[in-house]
Amino acid sequence: MLWNLPYIVVVLLAIIGLATILLKRNLIKIFLGVSILTSAVNLFIIVLGYRENSIAPIYTYAPSLNMALPTPQALCLTSIVIGVATSALMLSFAVIIHRYYGTVNVDEIRELKE
Amino acid sequence: MIADVIVSNLPAFLVAVPLLAAFLCPLVGRISPNIRAAWVFAAMALTAAIAYCLAYLVYTGGTVIYVFGATAADLSIPLDSGGIPIRIMFTVDPMSALMEIIAVTVGLGVIIYSLSSDERRSGLENYYTIFLLLISAVLGMVSTGDIFNFFVFLEISSLATAGLVAYRVEKGLAVEAGLKYLMVSTIAGIFFLFAIGILYGQYNALNMAIIAERIQWTPLDKIALVLIVASLAAKCGSVPMHFWTPDAYMMAPAAVTAMLVVASQASLYGLFRFVFTVYGVSLNYVTMGWVVIILGILSMVVGVTMAIPQKDIKRLMAYHAVSQTGYMLLGVGVGLAVLGDQFLLNSYGYTAMEGGIFHIMNHALYKGLLFLTAGAIIYRIGTGDLNRMGGLGHKMKFTMVFFIIGALAIAGIPPFNGFASKFLIYESVYQFNPILAVIAMVVSILTLASFVKVFHAVFMGPPREEHAQVREVPLPMLGAMAFLAILVIVSGLFPGIFVTNLIEPAVHALTDQAGYMTIVLGGG
Amino acid sequence: MIDSWTIAVGALVVLILLCIIRLVLGPTAADRTVAVDTVNTLTIAAMVILGLIYQEVIFIDVALVYALLSFVSTLYIAKYLGGEL
Amino acid sequence: MIELIGHVLVLIGLVVSAVLVFWFKDLLAAALAAGLFSFLISLEFYILQAPDVAISQAAIGAGLTTAIFIIGIRATGRYEEGGS
């Protein structure tokens, strides 16, 4: 019914995230791109596990036994925590870099370049 | 009884012991420096002992399976699950065992070195915490038989490595190098997760063996393979994505650099594991083999040509690390290219792969040794600039000897271990395609030239007056270097022992996809 | 009865999309913050009603987490805008 | 039918807010758009019957990530071009 629209959205999000990473020059903006890319892959994993007319994989009063697949949700939880850990570390790097160079523009902090 | 319990749970302890030690390290490390050093050393030694015991078990008794959370450790398939492994499992085959041996050996040497060389720095309790975390991540990566678990350990190693590379925050460059590494590995990790999603979505499984059984080589599988190879190649510093390596290797403390080599090789191991075990039979061998070969050749050539004009000793060595990674890729790639043809495989394919995998081990040893000597030099004279060195030969005799051993080994001069593995690669690659062998030899000669230059710049020449106070480095650092140097010499003098006992089982385990699947899926 | 809930959710989602227009236009960052804050409120309402539509009591907890936590991020933005961070 | 339209609208909102993150020059506005993206993706998880993931996205994505990004922007400078 919805055809593959969620998958298409995943692809679009991934492309936007990649574009932010590759084309933007500001470190914070790049990190925002990374977080979008992470969200895209999370959404991809969740969408993989969705079944038509299913309920959440938690037994409550809800009578139906047609449940969405639980494994992708478990994987996605792991992925979200990894994402927040990575962005915390990256932001701390950016803060330190700003203290040394006074800027977070990628083009201006390339001192290592030959 | 207790011994039985410990032996049957060795794979769990292999990761749990360094992890527990790391969790407690920030607290224990605050008490006093001596307790911290004792704690770290004890944890590392215990881990090494566990790894050696496990490797012994694997080499004598065949692949060890450990299922987390099952009633029995080898119950890979529950009785009521209809033939699917549902839990995470460790599958320690000889290849994994080899990597574990390498990791803990280098790790032990590096810890001893680091306890002495880094003692004047600040934040050491956190530093050693991350060090232990990195070691446990590497051990987990090489042991696991589950693709998502592999991803988790990959991320641990990414974050830990980035933290270690940026350890010298008083230098802005270090932070920049760490950030660069973190960006590359994060994006690689995200695409790796995409690949996991594709494989999971098609086959509803996360275990390597069950995916290997079900895989059908659809277009989606091809995309997943491309994503996996690209991300892991970026992590191990192969050529198209090698730009992070020189910065990271140069700015990290010497001990960390030696460990970085091991971490990169764990990614390389993951690449091999995915290509051979997960995709295996369904793969188009020749194409894939040539892709790996071309990656390897490019890495070799680009690495060595970039290395020659370098002015910084660690940066130069970093480019050589890229170049040496190419040898491994070349050897294994040749093996992969002929994997479909049993005759060619027997005639030279196995030899090539033995060369490539032996080179992993040798490279970890001699490159670790070289980085440690470079660290020793920098420890005493405070700079890595080749132009500001010279005449250190008299002041640092032992370091010079160790440097010579490492340099000769990396250049492939007999009787050191570099020669042993490179020779295996040359002779087999020559049968496969002579041009490749010639390129490999030329690269080797260029490597030798480069190291002769370094040797001359550092140790020869007249003594400079600003280095008048330079003395030999402390004893633990010398001990660590000697430890690795002896291993280099031993594996160079008796390569046959190593190849027959360690490398051959590893190569056969890597190429034997059906055997892997039988062990995991048939062991109900 | 359920249909009216569904229509309500549809209306809320349309309103969320309309708020994005203010996010695009908003001349100052404070305007954008107001837009995002509005989206929070609407999202919480939509989540509560969706929980009822799915007949799953437990889903309400998500809305509760949301209601309590989106507040914190709004405060961070406000503190930054006010120049006190 | 209405649920379907709602679902499609949420997906469109996701793409639009992601484009906004790319497009804004003001990093604070970009962080705000990322927060909005987080809310919407959490709603999408909710619609896709993954309440566990929706909670963690709400708690981590909407609450904490926005906060640490704001702190990061404060520590490094607000506008994308022209450095700090």
Place this chain on the structure above:
Amino acid sequence: MTIIEALTLFFLAIGIIFNTLGVIGLLRFPDLYTRMHATTKATTFGSVFTTLAVVLYSIGMFAGTSDSQFIVLGIHAAIVALALAFTNAVSSHAIARAAHRSGVKPEQAVVDRLEEAGL
């Protein structure tokens, strides 16, 4: 249709209307403070009313079936409504304060005592 159902629908309609008015106000009003008048109050009350509609629905269902899940539904929805009213008031105050401090001045204002006080 019982009284409770009718009341539920009424609350729901009020909530949606409030929300719509709030968002229209967000789009149409000229400056920040008037927009905040429109949005924070209208959407807060709109969302609180839709949530209260859920509470009413659960009360009605509990009276009909005496199933304990409707207790949980009603109480949690009520807590959501409470939290919404509580936090939205404070956050709109915080935004207004921050906006004034960051230099956004009210348009067509007849008087600005805060500017004069210089806090």
Place this chain on the structure above:
Amino acid sequence: MRRELSVLIMIILAIFLFIMAAGFTFGSPLETDMDDYFIMNGQEQIATNNIVTTIVFDYRGFDTLGESTVLFTAVIGVALMFRMIVRGDSDENE
């Protein structure tokens, strides 16, 4: 140069990802046997109603240990980064 290369990489990846998107069908997973096992047996074996938690902490508990370790690593990394600022330490240079 760099910009063109970036656009090229993005186009290649976009093609890949669109092929990927076309390979799956929304709402009907291709195979479900492992997850059906979890749904049918998880509640009984672990005595837990939330199947996701069952997977996160029991069937794939080791992943969760790794995941917590990732967070721990990040925190220790952040502490390592900010040690100069917080305590005002400074190292002797090498």
Place this chain on the structure above:
Amino acid sequence: MSKIVRFCADMLYPAIVIFGLYVIMHGHITPGGGFQGGAVVATAAALIIVAYSYEEIQGMLSKFLLQIQESAGLVMFAGVALIAIGLGTTFFYNYLANSGLLFGMSVPFGPNPGELNTGGFLPLMNIAVGIEVWGGLAIVILYLLSGIPKEGT
């Protein structure tokens, strides 16, 4: 922030903490669990941090305590899993499920509202992870705040 926000933070802090603990505790019945609940409690700490200035925070939240909390949570997590080895089974074997001890009740198959006293060691692990995530995320925010340059530099 102004007095109103500070007072609101003071009042909401216990409420969010108990709500986070509720999410942690009910991880095996309702959506939620250690990570989500831990993140909620960490956000409560973030609320306190945002309501007061950085200097005032020093007396309220101690980095050292949070560090201990984080380590303790992880050690508890691994320790609970390691006990299984002592009982003769494997790492992460759920030895408490269906045992009748603490958290060891059985649940009937099929739809049911759930009971707190079930789940084997899952609630213990939820608590452990909750403690860890709480400490970890709060300490990250504290460290990042310390990186903000002082005025005039």
Place this chain on the structure above:
Amino acid sequence: MISFLLTFILVFVLYLILTAGSGTIGVWSSSEIIAGFILALAAAAITKNFLCRANNYRMANPARFLLIPVYVIGPFFIEVIKANLDVAYRVLTMNIRPGIIRISSGLKSDLGIFMLANSITLTPGTITVDIDEKTHDLYIHNINVGEGDELRPVIEDRELFALANLPAWIRRIAE
């Protein structure tokens, strides 16, 4: 100690409200009550310094406490509805005179000023913009400043509310 007890009672009640409907002791199950007790002890131990920061235990009196819902449902609600109609009229006719005015409240306690500020914010037409930390005077953005009010430096708080004297209620509850 008093603050610990008060916090404990508050969080315990909150936990019980959250878990209502789980069993048969009242509407709670025994395990929920035990767990709630332990968790409330933990939460109170952590947060005891926050809830009663001002060492002001006046609100522990149930008579005052229970007045709050009465206040919200009664006068506050009436005021909100009246103000809503007023604002709707002004929005439709665009007959607005916005401005920021200063309100003197005379309230001393934090809770009182908090309730007044929130009441003002939630009443359509007015937003609390800022607060004078010393005198507890509020600065309010009003969508329709009364004629002549722009000239007065300070305005009494009860003049904002036409129907019910909200400040008097708040004073009764919180002072």
